[in-house]
Amino acid sequence: MTAPEASRDAGARSPDLSLGATFYARPVLDVARDLLGCVVRHGDSAGVIVETEAYHQAEAACHAHVGLTPRTHILFGPPGLAYVYRSYGIHALLNAVCEPEGVGAAVLIRALEPLEGVDAMRARRGLERLEDLCSGPGKLTQALDIELEFNGSDLAAGPIRIEPAAPGWEEIEPVAGPRIGITKAAELPWRFCAPGARSVSRPRPPALRVLRTR
């Protein structure tokens, strides 16, 4: 995939070991791939990112495509902020603002592998099975208690934090496919999944289905 060495060097870490603004200031496709394996933490719960999607103002599926509005201004702001919005009137979806300030782009966090605080996740989701807790963009925000109030918050400073991937993730080749649930620019292969992950949302990319038969 991308050059992991260059990405790691470019992705400066803040003192608390969260990923810093220079990590997010890069091309949104690079960030979407490099976020696989990173850890989203909020309160006592945390999970490993196993699925992302990239959005950029140049294509119509991105909220920033319409330009600068009260709703989208966060997307054009400094990289490394959280963009949280309500989807279908029901779910809060978590994004990481990317590219330099002035460019509207973000990575949607679509699925996590539960890592810590699993019982709290179960309580908030009202479900038991591990694979059902964070296997979707609306599920993971419910599991981690992420709501609209965190829109514009700093993903390095918290309260929601994204931490670097554990060693070894830079060698993992993401499975790319078309983005899910959109009608515009649906042909772009800007969805990225970690191969072998059990908590990827549906529909699973064909490449993952093959890996999981037997």
Add this chain to the structure above:
DNA sequence: CATGGGATTGACT
């Protein structure tokens, strides 16, 4: 000010 669409999920057929 009214309207309509959307980056979803879960229940049901």
Add this chain to the structure above:
DNA sequence: GTCAATCCCATGC
């Protein structure tokens, strides 16, 4: 596979 639930906000009258 189909469909309803339900809310923010952009757009247009």
